[in-house]
Amino acid sequence: MILARAPQTNRWLTHSRHGELLLALVSLIFIQSCLSAENVVHRVVINGLFFLVVLSAIRSFSGSKLRMWATMFIGGLAYAASWANEMAGMKGLAVASDVCFAFVFVSLIxxxxxxxxxxxxxxxxxxxxxxxxxxxxxxLWAFLYTLVELFEPGSFSFPVQEESLTQNARLISDFIYFSNVTLTTLGYGDVVPMSRPAKMLAVLQAMVGQLYVAIVIARMVGMQVSQRGVSFKN
Known part of the structure; x- marks a missing residue:
C-alpha cells in the first residue's frame, strides 16, 4: 500500500514543469550567500550556480525547442565569459557575461x-x-545593477568598498542581496543607489515587485472563480 501511494504523493514534483527551476533558484540564493566573493574557487562556484539555473530551465522551454537551445547557447556564452573574466580580469568580459545572463533571465521570465x-x-x-x-x-535586476555599476563606478554606496569593481562575482553577490531587498521593499539602507540610473532602476524594481504580487493574486483568483463557474454549470 505504501509503495502504491508514493507516486501520487510526489505527483506535483514529478509532473511540475518549473519545479527544477525553482529548486535551482532557491539553492543559488542560499548557497551564494554562504560563499566568499573574495575566494577564486567560491567565485567559480557562484558562476557555476548561475549556469545550473540555465540548465534547470530546460523543461520550462518545452513549448519551443528553438528558444530552449538559443537560451542554452547564450547561457553557455555567459558562463564562458565569466570564466575568461576570472583569468583575464577584463571589464568587457564581465559586461558580456552580465548581458548574456540578463537576456537568459528575461527569456525565462x-x-x-x-x-x-x-x-x-x-x-x-x-x-x-x-x-x-x-x-x-x-x-535579473541584480545583473542590471551590476551593469550600471560597471559602466559608472560609484553608482551604489556599499558599507565596505570593494577593492576591485571589475570582479564580476563580487558585485553580483552584493546585488543579489540588494535586489531582493528592493523587490520586497524592505529597504534596509545599507546599500544605497547614488546615480540617477541606479535610483530609477531601484524605484522601478520596487514598483514591479508590488504590482507583480497584486497581478498574480488577481489572476489566480480570477482563474479559480472561472474554473468553479464552469464546474457548477456542468
Missing amino acids: HAVGVNVFGEGSVDADRIIGAVSIYFLIGL
Whole structure:
C-alpha cells in the first residue's frame, strides 16, 4: 500500500514543469550567500550556480525547442565569459557575461509567464511558476545593477568598498542581496543607489515587485472563480 501511494504523493514534483527551476533558484540564493566573493574557487562556484539555473530551465522551454537551445547557447556564452573574466580580469568580459545572463533571465521570465498567465486551471505547477518568476525578477535586476555599476563606478554606496569593481562575482553577490531587498521593499539602507540610473532602476524594481504580487493574486483568483463557474454549470 505504501509503495502504491508514493507516486501520487510526489505527483506535483514529478509532473511540475518549473519545479527544477525553482529548486535551482532557491539553492543559488542560499548557497551564494554562504560563499566568499573574495575566494577564486567560491567565485567559480557562484558562476557555476548561475549556469545550473540555465540548465534547470530546460523543461520550462518545452513549448519551443528553438528558444530552449538559443537560451542554452547564450547561457553557455555567459558562463564562458565569466570564466575568461576570472583569468583575464577584463571589464568587457564581465559586461558580456552580465548581458548574456540578463537576456537568459528575461527569456525565462517570458517562457514561465506564458504558462503561469495563460488559459487553464490553477494547479501546483502554475503556483511554482509564479514563485519562480518572482525569484527570476530579483536575479535579473541584480545583473542590471551590476551593469550600471560597471559602466559608472560609484553608482551604489556599499558599507565596505570593494577593492576591485571589475570582479564580476563580487558585485553580483552584493546585488543579489540588494535586489531582493528592493523587490520586497524592505529597504534596509545599507546599500544605497547614488546615480540617477541606479535610483530609477531601484524605484522601478520596487514598483514591479508590488504590482507583480497584486497581478498574480488577481489572476489566480480570477482563474479559480472561472474554473468553479464552469464546474457548477456542468
